[in-house]
Amino acid sequence: MQWIKAALSRVIGKQAEQRALTFLVESGLRLYQQNYYCRGGEIDLIMQDQQEWVFVEVKFRHSSRFGSAAEYFHAAKRKKFTYALKQFMHQHRLNPAMVPHRIDLVAIEGEEIQWFKGV
Template sequence: MATASPTRAGQAAETQALEHLQGQGLQLLARNWRCKGGELDLVMLDADTVVFVEVRYRLHAGFGGALGSIDRRKQNRVVLAARVFLHQQPRWGDHPCRFDVVALQGSQHAGRPLQWLKNAFEC
């Protein structure tokens, strides 16, 4: 059996994250939202809070694994994209915001345990 490409594995991880968050009551506002400065994997609404969710998937734990891949540079790109999103979608501009990370590690066949870190970083 052929292994999935990294892109397909990342998309599957994102779908798993989305389904988990929706199961926790969050509503999807945008998926794979792009702007010149970056991309937002998921933009969700948790009650009245706009949640910018970075989904990270790694097959192996080397080099810090999925959680370790959220360095300061990546955080800054997500924050920049979030600012552009709020500017272009002014209806959400007065809502509180937070930055979450959903980290998945391991193969699909292992069930990919999921870690959801609320308020993973601040701008």
């Protein structure tokens, strides 16, 4: 029964990522890569906003009954996310001091999408 819950959670997460991707593309961003994984973390979406790299975390909650979707991007998750961002930049020979970049959060609660730039 636990594996069914985990599989359903992954499907729902992928659907939320797709909704976020569609929303961001319609807002003018370009997709570079989806689901970047490294040993220490992951990045849901890597996009470009003109010359700026945008590293996006997507969080989904059916409702805010147990806290908002944005609240789930907590310090421990941010640490792993930042590590993955550094790994990506290193692998692609992008100097973080020289290349404009930011971290964005797309929080989806039910049908509502919130986009937080530069979190």
